[in-house]
Every structure is written in structure tokens, then in C-alpha cells.
Amino acid sequence: xxxxxxxxxxxxxxxxxxxxxxxxxxxxxxxxxxxxxxxxxxxxxxxxxxxxxxxxxxxxxxxxxxxxxxxxxxxxxxxxxxxxxxxxxxxxxxxxxxxxxxxxxxxxxxxxxxxxxxxxxxxxxxxxxxxxxx
Amino acid sequence: xxxxxxxxxxxxxxxxxxxxxxxxxxxxxxxxxxxxxxxxxxxxxxxxxxxxxxxxxxxxxxxxxxxxxxxxxxxxxxxxxxxxxxxxxxxxxxxxxxxxxxxxxxxxxxxxxxxxxxxxxxxxxxxxxxxxxxxxxxxxxxxxxxxxxxxxxxxxxxxxxxxxxxxxxxxxxxxxxxxxxxxxxxxxxxxxxxxxxxxxxxxxxxxxxxxxxxxxxxxxxxxxxxxxxxxxxxxxxxxxxxxxxxxxxxxxxxxxxxxxxxxxxxxxxxxxxxxxxxxxxxxxxxxxxxxxxxxxxxxxxxxxxxxxxxxxxxxxxxxxxxxxxxxxxxxxxxxxxxxxxxxxxxxxxxxxxxxxxxxxxxxxxxxxxxxxxxxxxxxxxxxxxxx
Numbered sequence: 001x002x003x004x005x006x007x008x009x010x011x012x013x014x015x016x017x018x019x020x021x022x023x024x025x026x027x028x029x030x031x032x033x034x035x036x037x038x039x040x041x042x043x044x045x046x047x048x049x050x051x052x053x054x055x056x057x058x059x060x061x062x063x064x065x066x067x068x069x070x071x072x073x074x075x076x077x078x079x080x081x082x083x084x085x086x087x088x089x090x091x092x093x094x095x096x097x098x099x100x101x102x103x104x105x106x107x108x109x110x111x112x113x114x115x116x117x118x119x120x121x122x123x124x125x126x127x128x129x130x131x132x133x134x
Numbered sequence: 135x136x137x138x139x140x141x142x143x144x145x146x147x148x149x150x151x152x153x154x155x156x157x158x159x160x161x162x163x164x165x166x167x168x169x170x171x172x173x174x175x176x177x178x179x180x181x182x183x184x185x186x187x188x189x190x191x192x193x194x195x196x197x198x199x200x201x202x203x204x205x206x207x208x209x210x211x212x213x214x215x216x217x218x219x220x221x222x223x224x225x226x227x228x229x230x231x232x233x234x235x236x237x238x239x240x241x242x243x244x245x246x247x248x249x250x251x252x253x254x255x256x257x258x259x260x261x262x263x264x265x266x267x268x269x270x271x272x273x274x275x276x277x278x279x280x281x282x283x284x285x286x287x288x289x290x291x292x293x294x295x296x297x298x299x300x301x302x303x304x305x306x307x308x309x310x311x312x313x314x315x316x317x318x319x320x321x322x323x324x325x326x327x328x329x330x331x332x333x334x335x336x337x338x339x340x341x342x343x344x345x346x347x348x349x350x351x352x353x354x355x356x357x358x359x360x361x362x363x364x365x366x367x368x369x370x371x372x373x374x375x376x377x378x379x380x381x382x383x384x385x386x387x388x389x390x391x392x393x394x395x396x397x398x399x400x401x402x403x404x405x406x407x408x409x410x411x412x413x414x415x416x417x418x419x420x421x422x423x424x425x426x427x428x429x430x431x432x433x434x435x436x437x438x439x440x441x442x443x444x445x446x447x448x449x450x451x452x453x454x455x456x457x458x459x460x461x462x463x464x465x466x467x468x469x470x471x472x473x474x475x476x477x478x479x480x481x482x483x484x485x486x487x488x489x490x491x492x493x494x495x496x497x498x499x500x501x502x503x504x505x506x507x508x509x510x511x512x513x514x515x516x517x518x519x520x521x
Binding site (some may be wrong): 006008009010032048063064066067068070071074076086087090091096097 | 154157158162163165166187188189191194195288289290291339
């Protein structure tokens with residue numbers, strides 16, 4: 001199945017979906033050394049974003065969060081791709097400077113995405129590819 | 135979003151990887167804000183100048199970049215005077231070294247190492263020009279007092295605009311979005327409040343929030359407008375304000391204000407802000423002093439000696455062009471400090487209570503310096519510093 005959204009940051013990323021119903025603040029919310037979500041009470045607290053296709057509504061918190069996304073990439077603990085409901089500047093800029101594929105505005109609710117499903121994000125075309133593509 | 139042929143070539147990487155990434159940032163922001171096109175800018179002011187803000191990963195990213203800015207660009211204030219940091223107590227060599235690395239990274243990109251919230255004193259800025267500025271008071275002054283057009287940019291978006299020479303056309307770049315949304319009146323007019331513009335802005339900003347206010351019945355000059363806007367940008371999120379018959383757009387456009395909500399800044403509320411408090415330091419220059427403000431401080435300090443630390447913050451270029459005023463101020467024992475300010479410098483952290491002449495500093499000092507804040511007129515500040 002191919003779902004068409006909007007391209008925000010280019011590149012192709014594949015991994016297991018990790019879905020957060022809540023916004024994410026990368027500054028102080030995610031440990032840049034481990035990729036583990038550390039914000040107290042966050043739905044993803046204790047889980048790692050490393051290598052996952054991370055889906056969440058939008059970014060929140062400090063604009064310095066963009067550099068934390070870059071730090072995750074430098075440390076090898078970054079998500080394989082990012083899906084937002086609606087992109088905003090913190091996450092969009094972070095994804096671009098880190099080179100992480102990112103899309104938004106998919107024609108479905110985040111709740112319809114299943115944690116653990118293997119998917120591919122095509123950042124250039126804005127597509128989410130679920131299951132085998134061949 | 136429409137891109138012209140050259141923009142497309144930049145996006146395709148024909149002018150190097152850094153420019154390509156910068157264009158990708160502008161295109162993504164254009165999508166986020168539904169901009170129809172990019173618009174050329176006259177200058178940029180880049181935030182994220184302080185190591186304290188961007189940290190080691192921000193510095194790492196800057197250090198990987200390889201391009202030169204396409205338009206004149208300066209920086210936000212940093213945590214210390216660039217060259218004279220040893221003269222300011224409270225700056226450690228480690229902090230200074232990290233800060234110097236950030237500045238070196240920006241210098242490589244062709245950004246002028248002028249670290250100021252008043253770039254309009256350095257870079258001639260004209261009515262109607264599009265800009266990509268980031269410091270909240272500078273954005274407010276450029277939009278309101280000059281009639282230039284800028285959104286409040288983040289660090290990477292201002293840097294991308296500086297390197298590409300363009301910014302996405304949305305928000306305050308579009309004339310229709312610059313109409314006032316709320317009318318503000320000052321209860322007794324400004325006759326009794328000529329020296330209280332920072333306080334008026336502090337009070338108004340809390341009510342106005344992120345709307346565009348239009349003031350009526352007052353006749354502020356440029357430095358008063360600067361104090362008013364800086365305070366509203368701090369206590370609210372004001373990026374543009376109008377003053378009827380004073381600021382340029384009120385003389386160019388006809389604004390319909392009949393149907394708007396009206397707010398009054400009360401005389402008693404203004405006077406209540408000026409409560410007495412024992413302080414152990416006095417700070418002037420938030421935003422950085424204009425040449426006229428430096429002259430006023432020098433005149434107020436004539437034949438006086440400071441009894442408490444008195445710090446006067448200013449753009450380096452303004453200090454350099456007014457050596458007589460700087461000398462006159464420093465003969466009193468006061469210190470004229472370039473590149474940094476009372477809000478962002480760790481040198482201010484060791485004071486228990488700080489007196490300021492600025493509504494913006496009054497809003498930020500408690501949170502940023504962990505000190506109590508007292509607001510006074512400029513003359514009251516000098517009196518306290520020399521009594």
C-alpha cells in the first residue's frame with residue numbers, strides 16, 4: 001500500500017514504525033547519545049527512536065531541538081525517517097540538516113499506523129510505503 | 135512554492151552541498167507556511183550565536199558548512215564581549231573558548247562578527263525592504279519603526295536566508311498581514327510618561343499577546359519606540375506594532391480600527407511598576423544603546439562616580455564610532471560593554487537584584503539571570519548607580 005503525503009526532507013528511510021500520539025520535544029525530551037525518549041510521562045518514555053520510522057503529530061519545545069536531531073544522526077541513534085501530521089520548523093529544519101527523510105500530511109490518522117510495522121518513507125515524493133513494494 | 139531557474143539549480147546542488155541544504159530549509163519552511171514564493175532580502179540577522187544556546191552539536195553543524203552569505207549578515211548578542219571578555223568578571227576561559235569557536239565558524243561563512251540586537255544602527259535598513267532577522271526587539275523595530283518586513287526567524291532559517299539571499303514570502307512579508315488587530319491607549323497620554331515607554335510596553339505586551347497593536351494618542355520618538363517594541367516582544371509576542379500618525383505604515387495605509395478591541399494602559403499600573411528595591415547592580419542598554427542614548431547616559435554621569443557596578447550595553451560599531459561618549463561614561467567608573475547584554479551574559483548571574491531602564495530587561499532578568507529586577511527611568515538608574 002502506498003500513501004501519498006507531502007515531502008519535507010528528502011531521502012529514503014526504512015524501519016519499524018514507532019508511533020507517538022503526543023508531540024515530541026527533542027531538546028531535553030530525547031537523549032542524543034542513546035536515542036531514548038526521556039521526557040517524564042511521555043507515551044514513548046523509555047523507548048528508543050534509533051532506526052525507527054518515528055511518527056508523531058508535530059514538534060514542540062525549543063528550536064534548539066533541531067540540533068538535537070542532528071546530534072542523533074551524528075551519534076547513529078537517529079530515526080530512519082520521520083512522519084508528522086503537520087510539519088513545523090523545529091522538526092523540519094532538524095530533519096534537513098541531519099539528512100533524515102521526512103514527510104507530513106498523510107491521508108490517515110496516526111492512530112491507524114501500527115507500531116512495529118515495517119515501512120518505507122520516500123522523502124522526495126512524500127510517500128509512505130507499507131509492506132512489500134515488489 | 136514557485137522557484138525560479140536559479141533557485142532550482144541551487145536546490146539541485148549545482149552550487150554546492152551547503153547552498154543546497156540551505157535551499158532545502160527555505161523550501162521546507164515555505165511549505166510549512168504555505169508560501170507562494172521566495173523573496174529577496176536586503177540583510178539577515180542570525181540567532182544561535184551563543185554557545186550556551188546552540189551547544190556542541192550546533193557548533194559541529196556550523197563547522198561542516200562551506201558557503202558564503204549572499205547578503206550582509208550580523209549576529210545576535212553573545213554571552214561576552216568578543217575580545218575583552220577577560221575584563222568582565224564571571225566569564226570562564228572555557229566558556230570564552232567555546233564562544234570563540236562559534237564566532238570563528240560564523241566568520242568563515244562571511245557573517246560580520248557584530249553581535250547586536252540593534253543591527254539597524256549598522257546596516258542601513260529602508261522602508262519596504264524584506265529582511266530575515268531573528269532577535270525579537272530588532273524584528274519589532276525593523277517592522278514597526280522602519281517599515282521593513284521580516285518574520286521572527288530562527289537561527290537556521292535566518293542563516294539559510296543569509297546564504298541564499300532569499301526568504302519564504304509569508305507572514306509579515308505580506309502587506310495584508312500587517313494590519314492592526316487591537317487598539318491600545320495610554321490612560322494619561324504620554325506627557326507624564328515620556329521616560330516610561332519600556333514600562334508601557336511591558337504592560338501592553340501582556341494584554342496584546344501575539345496580535346498587532348495600534349497605539350493612539352502618543353507621540354514617541356525613535357528611542358522611545360525602540361523601548362516600547364522591545365518590551366512588548368518580551369512580555370507578549372509582538373513582532374509589529376503601529377503608532378497612529380507616527381510609525382511609517384500608518385502614514386502610507388489606511389487602517390480600519392473602529393471594529394477592533396480597545397485596551398487601556400492605566401496610569402496607576404505604570405506607576406506601580408516603578409517600585410523601589412535595593413539593588414546591587416545597574417544595567418542600561420536593552421536593546422543596545424543608540425548614539426543618542428549613549429550621549430544621554432554620558433551627560434547624566436557628568437561629574438559623578440559610580441558606587442555600584444553600572445554596565446552600559448551597546449553594539450561594538452556604535453561604541454567604536456563614539457569614543458568620546460564611551461570615554462565620558464567610563465570615567466565615572468561605569469563600564470561600556472559591546473557584543474553582549476544583561477539578559478544573555480553569565481556575568482550578570484552573580485547579582486541579587488538588578489536595576490534596569492528597560493521593559494524588556496525587566497521581563498527577562500528574573501528568569502535569565504536569577505535576580506530580582508527593578509525598573510527605573512534612565513535618570514533614576516544613574517542616580518541609584520552613583521548614590
